[in-house]
Amino acid sequence: MDVLLLGGGITGLALAHELAPAHDVTVLEAAPGPRGGGYMIDFFGPGFVAAERMGLLEELRSRGHVFEGVRYAAPDGTETGRIDVGPLVAAAGGRYFSILRPEVELGLLAALPASVQLRYGARVEAVRDAGLEGAAGSRRAAVELADGSTLDADLVVACDGVRSAVRELVAPGHGAIVPMGYRVASYLCEDPQLAAELGERMLMTDTVGRVGWAYAADAQRVGVMLAERVDPARTARPVPDRGRLQRAFAGLHPQVDRALAHAPESFYDDLVAQAVAPRWSRGRVVLAGDAAHAPSLLAGQGTSLAIAGAEALARSLRATGPHVEAGLAEYERRWRPTAERVQRAGRRSASFFTPSSRAQLRLQQIARRALSLPGASRLAARSIAAA
Numbered sequence: 001m002d003v004l005l006l007g008g009g010i011t012g013l014a015l016a017h018e019l020a021p022a023h024d025v026t027v028l029e030a031a032p033g034p035r036g037g038g039y040m041i042d043f044f045g046p047g048f049v050a051a052e053r054m055g056l057l058e059e060l061r062s063r064g065h066v067f068e069g070v071r072y073a074a075p076d077g078t079e080t081g082r083i084d085v086g087p088l089v090a091a092a093g094g095r096y097f098s099i100l101r102p103e104v105e106l107g108l109l110a111a112l113p114a115s116v117q118l119r120y121g122a123r124v125e126a127v128r129d130a131g132l133e134g135a136a137g138s139r140r141a142a143v144e145l146a147d148g149s150t151l152d153a154d155l156v157v158a159c160d161g162v163r164s165a166v167r168e169l170v171a172p173g174h175g176a177i178v179p180m181g182y183r184v185a186s187y188l189c190e191d192p193q194l195a196a197e198l199g200e201r202m203l204m205t206d207t208v209g210r211v212g213w214a215y216a217a218d219a220q221r222v223g224v225m226l227a228e229r230v231d232p233a234r235t236a237r238p239v240p241d242r243g244r245l246q247r248a249f250a251g252l253h254p255q256v257d258r259a260l261a262h263a264p265e266s267f268y269d270d271l272v273a274q275a276v277a278p279r280w281s282r283g284r285v286v287l288a289g290d291a292a293h294a295p296s297l298l299a300g301q302g303t304s305l306a307i308a309g310a311e312a313l314a315r316s317l318r319a320t321g322p323h324v325e326a327g328l329a330e331y332e333r334r335w336r337p338t339a340e341r342v343q344r345a346g347r348r349s350a351s352f353f354t355p356s357s358r359a360q361l362r363l364q365q366i367a368r369r370a371l372s373l374p375g376a377s378r379l380a381a382r383s384i385a386a387a
């Protein structure tokens with residue numbers, strides 16, 4: 001069958017990889033080319049297992065890295081604690097590494113079958129499930145592009161991220177994101193000297209209301225992530241503004257200040273949010289990845305879930321052959337429990353992602369110290385790896 005994938009991010013590319021051997025796959029991506037922005041993710045859990053089955057693991061692992069751990073520090077630069085990643089890697093049986101989001105995208109692109117048609121600069125404006133509108137013949141779905149053209153296919157998969165414009169069509173009343181009270185910005189910048197100083201440990205600031213992370217992405221580049229508490233009722237996408245970012249996050253730590261001086265004009269900047277939909281498909285239109293079940297970065301598994309969900313969808317479609325709608329129902333039946341479990345884990349971490357008061361910061365410092373007691377770190381690592 002012919003399949004249109006709306007969005008060439010992690011989900012779209014992973015799904016194209018899985019569907020291409022058996023189907024005519026076209027990926028429609030609004031951006032003019034592969035997106036460079038993004039943050040360092042922990043890659044383990046369902047995505048790791050799926051990537052292994054998909055034959056993608058070594059490509060991704062070669063682009064990843066295992067840090068020694070995290071170093072916490074106060075605004076005056078003094079170290080306030082450490083957490084080692086060793087117990088987590090051991091609890092995951094070595095099936096864990098860190099990787100930049102853009103490297104996942106580039107890894108998937110490197111492994112993309114030649115038969116996939118990948119169209120950059122192709123913004124989809126509207127999606128229709130033609131079958132539901134009573135069109136004659138077999139069920140088809142159609143998309144309208146910003147250039148005025150229309151394409152139709154046996155199946156349209158919306159892989160257009162947490163702010164999916166298709167979710168409202170599939171699950172009316174659920175098009176909006178579910179914000180979690182945080183805003184996060186991230187970018188990569190060139191600073192070999194700072195990268196060398198940061199070394200093998202990520203820096204996380206021990207601060208109230210706003211938190212900064214800085215890490216060596218490689219020998220040349222530093223990755224930065226900046227999180228702040230915002231009104232949880234707010235849903236509009238923030239407009240990235242370098243000046244505001246530099247003012248709002250100044251003074252968290254001397255090394256974060258140095259990285260802030262390199263903030264680019266354009267960077268990832270969005271509310272931390274989940275997507276919730278009581279149904280994932282309608283006729284020949286189906287939601288996948290963040291569009292269906294974004295867990296938010298609080299769950300730490302958005303990209304892993306995106307890859308594993310894409311594989312689960314492809315597997316269900318393979319199993320049901322020509323009975324496409326049965327395949328979509330099977331995908332949801334099998335995959336929803338895992339996606340919802342990870343979303344629940346994300347909601348549980350929401351209250352302590354960024355300390356809201358000095359008392360909460362103090363509690364986190366005490367919990368960290370307890371974690372460094374013999375045995376405790378192994379126990380905690382086992383529960384994270386099992387989440």
Ligand SMILES: Cc1cc2nc3c(=O)[nH]c(=O)nc-3n(C[C@H](O)[C@H](O)[C@H](O)COP(=O)(O)OP(=O)(O)OC[C@H]3O[C@@H](n4cnc5c(N)ncnc54)[C@H](O)[C@@H]3O)c2cc1C
Nearest residue numbers: 007009010011030035038039124160161186289290297302
């Ligand atoms: C550039 C970028 C940087 C990111 N950085 C972070 C980060 O720092 N922290 C974080 O928590 N999450 C970040 N994310 C989100 C994270 O990648 C996802 O949560 C996760 O990987 C799931 O991937 P996904 O493919 O489902 O969604 P996404 O990675 O969001 O991909 C969706 C894709 O769909 C495309 N798209 C959207 N609308 C249309 C349309 N109408 N027509 C055609 N294409 C469309 C987008 O351009 C994008 O490439 C980032 C996403 C992007 C695109």
